[in-house]
Amino acid sequence: MENSSPLLQCGFIGLGSQGAPMARRMIDAGFPTTLWARREESYAPYRDSAARFAPNAESLGRSCDHIGLCVVNDNDVREIAGRLLPVMKTDAVLAIHSTIHPDTARAVAQQGVAYNVRVLDAPVSGGEPAAKAGKLTVMVGGDTDTLELARRVFESFAALIVRVGDVGAGQLVKLINNSLLVANMGLADAALAAGSNLGLEKDSLVQLLQASSGRSFALDVRARMDSPAGFRHGGALLRKDLSLLQTVLGPDDPAARCISDAAERFLQAATQDV
Incomplete structure (x- = not known):
């Protein structure tokens, strides 16, 4: 071949x-x-x-x-x-x-x-x-x-x-990548909630954040949703990947806990009916 x-x-x-x-x-x-x-x-x-x-x-x-x-x-x-x-x-x-x-x-x-x-x-x-x-x-x-x-x-x-x-290393990198994505989604969701609580207009906030040091791919994805419920299917898959990373690292690993804490609020809202 x-x-x-x-x-x-x-x-x-x-x-x-x-x-x-x-x-x-x-x-x-x-x-x-x-x-x-x-x-x-x-x-x-x-x-x-x-x-x-x-x-x-x-x-x-x-x-x-x-x-x-x-x-x-x-x-x-x-x-x-x-x-x-x-x-x-x-x-x-x-x-x-x-x-x-x-x-x-x-x-x-x-x-x-x-x-x-x-x-x-x-x-x-x-x-x-x-x-x-x-x-x-x-x-x-x-x-x-x-x-x-x-x-x-x-x-x-x-x-x-x-x-x-x-073999196996590719999966480790992918699990870190996907877990970081969902953690960033959680942070982006919290940032938009903070803006709403402060009376800021969402589109303007997103435009300025994406042109500033707070920009991220996750913020762009979250900003296109009306609510986390719009990410139900993707959220279920990312919860699976985050769970796999936690399994690999162990439940007491500080990095796993940090990523999970950032992701959990968003995942709960995204997957509450799954």
Whole structure:
């Protein structure tokens, strides 16, 4: 398998809000790409493309040199990886783009060794807009040689690809990133509440903050919401990621407590009905 080959056979599983545009970028970059999804309607956006559709995960696994996996949680990763690894080609690459516990990524990589499959821990940041624009960030845990095999595929949807260590390290960086985001969302929510309590006009406050030293991506996101309840789905996912970081660090870790304290008020408001 040559990293420079334009005929690298790719697969993708996990056609959600972030995975779907990632798969589309791979297809549009010219990689022969096979998709598999549990729901037939997930294929609708690709009917006008060169994508192929597998009848099951195992069929996709047999045909591909590189597979991207962007499912929701640890159980999904374990299930799909357990179906793929036994049938994948020798030295094929399985790139885990989901946000999961680092130990889950390490366990899948260890299973990969038994089947002579290369596994990369490769969560992404940037969300749907960055995925559509090909501007995602990929935080890679895994060996350098495997990253080089996967790099051209990653470049179809990413602007920044950084190896941060062995398998599991990518997940650690992603958990810190997402936990910092939700902590900053909590601080931004409190700042807007402070402005309201002081009788300040919201739009003017946001405009000035975003042009000043208090600016942040989280403030921009929070300012577009009428209330934290508008972030219900994202809040549930970020609560999961914050919980994973707390598990990794331990409940008494001062850094975990600081991040959690900043995030909790916003998360409670965002996820109260979840």
